[in-house]
Amino acid sequence: MGYKTKHSAEINEYVKATSGKHFTVSDVSEHFRSRGSNISAATLYRQLDKLTSDGVLAKYTVDSAGSACYEYIGADECCRENCYHFKCSSCGRLIHLECEELNSMLKHLEDEHGFRLDPIRTVFYGICKDCS
Amino acid sequence: MGYKTKHSAEINEYVKATSGKHFTVSDVSEHFRSRGSNISAATLYRQLDKLTSDGVLAKYTVDSAGSACYEYIGADECCRENCYHFKCSSCGRLIHLECEELNSMLKHLEDEHGFRLDPIRTVFYGICKDCS
DNA sequence: TTGCGTGCAAAGGTTTTGCATGGCA
DNA sequence: TGCCATGCAAAACCTTTGCACGCAA
Numbered sequence: 034m035g036y037k038t039k040h041s042a043e044i045n046e047y048v049k050a051t052s053g054k055h056f057t058v059s060d061v062s063e064h065f066r067s068r069g070s071n072i073s074a075a076t077l078y079r080q081l082d083k084l085t086s087d088g089v090l091a092k093y094t095v096d097s098a099g100s101a102c103y104e105y106i107g108a109d110e111c112c113r114e115n116c117y118h119f120k121c122s123s124c125g126r127l128i129h130l131e132c133e134e135l136n137s138m139l140k141h142l143e144d145e146h147g148f149r150l151d152p153i154r155t156v157f158y159g160i161c162k163d164c165s
Numbered sequence: 166m167g168y169k170t171k172h173s174a175e176i177n178e179y180v181k182a183t184s185g186k187h188f189t190v191s192d193v194s195e196h197f198r199s200r201g202s203n204i205s206a207a208t209l210y211r212q213l214d215k216l217t218s219d220g221v222l223a224k225y226t227v228d229s230a231g232s233a234c235y236e237y238i239g240a241d242e243c244c245r246e247n248c249y250h251f252k253c254s255s256c257g258r259l260i261h262l263e264c265e266e267l268n269s270m271l272k273h274l275e276d277e278h279g280f281r282l283d284p285i286r287t288v289f290y291g292i293c294k295d296c297s
Numbered sequence: 298t299t300g301c302g303t304g305c306a307a308a309g310g311t312t313t314t315g316c317a318t319g320g321c322a
Numbered sequence: 323t324g325c326c327a328t329g330c331a332a333a334a335c336c337t338t339t340g341c342a343c344g345c346a347a
Contacts, residue, residue, distance in 0.1 A: 036301055036346045058336085073304050078337065080302090093290075094226050100336060119280050130278060138270045146262060147294030148251050158225075158286035162279025168321045168326055190311080205329050210312065212327090232311060303344075313334070320327075 057100040091153035123164035223285035255296035
């Protein structure tokens with residue numbers, strides 16, 4: 034599954050520490066830059082995409098022409114099954130939400146329409162409570 | 166609301182003709198190029214974004230680092246209220262779907278969670294029937 | 298030694314912007 | 323005339339890729 038290097042270890046540590054939050058490549062880049070340890074963008078993309086393939090991270094799009102969002106899901110079964118992402122078009126916040134009804138909806142979609150929704154890649158757009 | 170020019174008229178005509186389908190900036194560009202009438206990318210972006218602001222088009226993201234998708238919704242009440250977009254991660258197809266249960270789900274989200282989902286901007290990712 | 302990881306720079310693609318010109322009202 | 327639309331080129335971003343070198347196993 035690849036070698037263990039200094040950088041891959043640091044990146045692993047970082048993504049685990051962000052559990053429950055999402056981040057972009059530039060967030061990670063900033064993080065390491067601010068501690069004097071620079072990791073090239075190419076390496077970050079390669080490592081994060083590898084972690085995504087391995088199922089450790091989820092990757093999804095929040096905005097066109099914006100950057101991709103990653104999120105740690107490696108040890109968080111909740112986030113694998115019941116966690117949905119809502120993006121407020123007004124304030125820009127990304128909201129995590131668990132919802133039983135949405136779970137049933139997924140089942141309906143699969144049973145009746147043959148579509149297996151991937152909650153990890155899907156971002157629900159709309160207006161949040163505070164902005165309404 | 167802006168002037169009526171030759172290009173804006175042509176673009177309006179094009180997007181109306183695509184009703185029910187989605188398209189990208191390069192689709193539009195290709196379309197006009199193939200008829201000998203070139204419209205610059207800048208103009209296309211400006212016109213399509215204007216139409217989006219005016220509520221004539223919907224704009225949504227299908228993939229990070231991919232191009233934005235637009236869709237005509239100006240006169241299609243169905244697509245405003247009951248039409249959802251599903252993107253198959255396997256074959257890449259974009260599927261339009263109407264679903265009563267999803268309508269109820271939207272209501273639940275708004276009533277219980279205070280989140281007003283925007284079906285026009287939201288793309289549901291997953292695996293379609295044929296690819297399962 | 299073998300092969301993956303890394304950095305750098307370059308390239309690729311989409312979208313935005315500045316500026317001068319041209320067209321609508 | 324005044325203001326918006328357009329085209330062109332350049333710039334801004336995000337992301338990927340080629341290549342040489344370094345490091346893990």
